[in-house]
Amino acid sequence: MGFALTGARVFDGAEFHDHQAVVIEDRCIVAIGADNAIPDGHEKIKLEGGILAPGFIDVQVNGGGGALLNSGPSLDVVRRIATSHRRHGTTGLLPTVITDVPDIMSSAISAVREARHAGVPGVLGIHVEGPFLDVARKGAHDATLIRTLTETDLQLLRKADCGKLMLTVAPNRVSPDQIRNLRDAGIIVSLGHSDASFDVAQAALAAGATSFTHLFNAMSQLSGREPGMVGAALSDDKSYIGVIADGHHIHDTALKLAMVATSSDRFMLITDAMASAAGGPDTFTLQGRTVMRVLDRLTLEDGTLAGSNLTMDAALRYCVTRLGVDFGVALRMASTNPARFLGLQNQLGLIAPGALASLVHLDDDLNVTQTWIEGQ
Numbered sequence: 050m051g052f053a054l055t056g057a058r059v060f061d062g063a064e065f066h067d068h069q070a071v072v073i074e075d076r077c078i079v080a081i082g083a084d085n086a087i088p089d090g091h092e093k094i095k096l097e098g099g100i101l102a103p104g105f106i107d108v109q110v111n112g113g114g115g116a117l118l119n120s121g122p123s124l125d126v127v128r129r130i131a132t133s134h135r136r137h138g139t140t141g142l143l144p145t146v147i148t149d150v151p152d153i154m155s156s157a158i159s160a161v162r163e164a165r166h167a168g169v170p171g172v173l174g175i176h177v178e179g180p181f182l183d184v185a186r187k188g189a190h191d192a193t194l195i196r197t198l199t200e201t202d203l204q205l206l207r208k209a210d211c212g213k214l215m216l217t218v219a220p221n222r223v224s225p226d227q228i229r230n231l232r233d234a235g236i237i238v239s240l241g242h243s244d245a246s247f248d249v250a251q252a253a254l255a256a257g258a259t260s261f262t263h264l265f266n267a268m269s270q271l272s273g274r275e276p277g278m279v280g281a282a283l284s285d286d287k288s289y290i291g292v293i294a295d296g297h298h299i300h301d302t303a304l305k306l307a308m309v310a311t312s313s314d315r316f317m318l319i320t321d322a323m324a325s326a327a328g329g330p331d332t333f334t335l336q337g338r339t340v341m342r343v344l345d346r347l348t349l350e351d352g353t354l355a356g357s358n359l360t361m362d363a364a365l366r367y368c369v370t371r372l373g374v375d376f377g378v379a380l381r382m383a384s385t386n387p388a389r390f391l392g393l394q395n396q397l398g399l400i401a402p403g404a405l406a407s408l409v410h411l412d413d414d415l416n417v418t419q420t421w422i423e424g425q
Contacts, residue, residue, distance in 0.1 A: 050074060051424075052092040055084040057101040057410060060377065062385045062399035071101060073406040076423040080402055096410055096418075102380050103398045104140025104407040104420060105361040106387040108215060109176050109262070109291060109319040111145045113327035113360075118146045119336065120324070122157040127164040131171045133327035134320075137360035138417040140407040141173045141388075141397055143215055145321075148179030148190040149336065155205060162211035170422040171407075173391065174213030177206070178262065182242035183219035188267040189355035190242065191336050198223050207234045213391050217262045219243035220253035232257030237391070239291075242267045243278055250281035260289040260390060263321055264307060265299050266354070283310045289390040291319040292382075294364045294372070295357050297346045301372060313378045317387045318364045323347055323356035366415045 051074035059066040059081065070084040072091060080088070087093055111118055114133025116126045127144050134142060144164075146157035154177060161175040179190050181198040198218070206214060215237040218228070221244065231238050240253055241262030246269065261268070261282040269277030282290050290311075292304060298321075299307075308316065320326065323340060324333040331342045340347055340355045347355045365383050368374040374382075381398075388398025396405045406424040409417055 050090040051079070052094055053087040054101055054408075055087070055093060055095050057096040057099050059400060060100055060102040060380055061401060062103050062381065065377065071400060071408070073421070073424050076405055078400060078402055078404050078406050081400065097412075099410055099412040099418065101400070101408060101410050103384040103388070103400055104409045104422065105138045105318075105365070105383045106141040106173070106391070106397060107134065107139050107320050107322075107361050108143045108317060108387050108390065109145050109178070110134060110139070110142050110322045111147060111356055112324040113322050113329060115324050115329040115333070117324040117333065117335065118144050118157050118160070119149050119153060120334070122146065122153065122160040124160055124163045124167060124169070127160050127172060128169045131164075131169055133329070134322070134360060135171060135420055135422070136417065137327055137362045138365075138409040138411070138420060139171065139361045140409060140420050140422045141171050143174050143176040143213065144172065145176040145178055148182060148194045150194060151202075154180070158205070158209045158211055162209070165212050170425065172212070173393070174215070175209070175211050176215040176217070178217040179242065181218045181223050183222050183244050185244040186219070186242050186267045186269070188242060189335070189349055189353050198227055203227075203230065203234075206231065206236055213237065213393075215239055217241045219245065220258065221245035221249050223253075225252050225256035228253055228256040228258055240278065244269045245278055247276040247278075247281050250278050254281065254285055254288060258288065260291065262291055263298065263319065264290050264292050265303060266293065283307060286312070288315065289317055289386065290315050291317050293321050293357055293359060294318055294367045295345070295359045296367065296371070298354065298357065305372060308374070313382065314386060316382045317390060318361060318368070318379075318383045320359040320361060320364065321357045322359055326358050327360050362411075362415065362417050369415065
């Protein structure tokens with residue numbers, strides 16, 4: 050009939066519970082109750098202590114396990130990315146394609162669509178990061194490939210049919226009307242890679258943008274006279290904020306101050322992981338440019354940060370052990386908050402009857418021991 054997980058402390062997305070069993074049938078959680086009252090006919094799986102929590106959701110993951118979505122997008126590449134990150138607790142993700150030629154963007158969308166139709170576990174949709182960005186804040190994106198959003202692009206995005214579609218745009222390069230059209234088409238618009246002013250960012254939020262891509266990185270900074278993109282992100286009370294918690298992308302003090310400035314429920318841990326993450330090589334090629342991993346930091350040859358070598362479990366450990374973030378808050382940043390951001394809050398990011406059984410078990414040192422995606 051199903052099975053029951055016992056022996057671990059349970060975090061349901063809001064609170065911790067002791068001596069509770071999580072009962073699973075088919076793809077879903079059907080009950081949470083005393084671990085000595087498991088219904089007859091269910092296999093009892095005893096976990097060795099630790100924490101049973103909602104599985105991690107990563108809305109920005111370029112690659113992993115040696116695979117990179119931009120480098121020949123295919124079903125196999127998407128599967129490899131999802132599989133490699135699953136070992137680190139990620140049970141839901143948006144494979145991410147960065148600024149590239151139109152054919153690569155189209156192929157990446159097709160690859161994710163194919164992966165979802167093939168039932169690749171954990172693939173929730175796609176994140177298209179660029180090419181509709183601001184060259185002034187390009188980061189590791191190829192400036193020669195950054196361009197304006199066209200009607201042809203809008204048609205491609207509207208017809209993507211690959212689950213959740215998140216699109217990062219620069220609000221000073223994409224108009225409020227275009228953002229409104231994207232929103233009306235069901236596309237999740239995020240703001241990033243932009244030197245936009247505070248007022249321009251505010252206008253984009255008013256038009257329907259709902260998040261900021263990797264806070265502090267590749268965006269106009271907060272200053273006394275011009276709050277910039279960072280100020281817009283921290284002062285808004287509705288949008289979500291992606292953060293790369295690896296000690297390289299954001300100074301500890303800056304991230305601590307950001308979390309003091311606004312509700313922690315708005316923060317999402319992301320990896321921005323590249324091919325090197327989750328067991329990949331120390332050196333790989335991104336659009337003909339060499340990316341090197343040195344002391345867990347990824348850079349182009351000129352020193353520009355080029356994504357990360359991060360996994361979601363490492364980001365969680367960093368927040369808890371290095372930054373002193375409350376454990377429950379950190380778990381919500383890794384699962385509950387991104388689920389809500391994607392509009393999947395009734396299915397993912399929680400342990401409750403009716404939710405999908407996408408779960409992670411962590412030992413006492415916050416290492417991943419096992420995952421389940423929709424009960425498997």
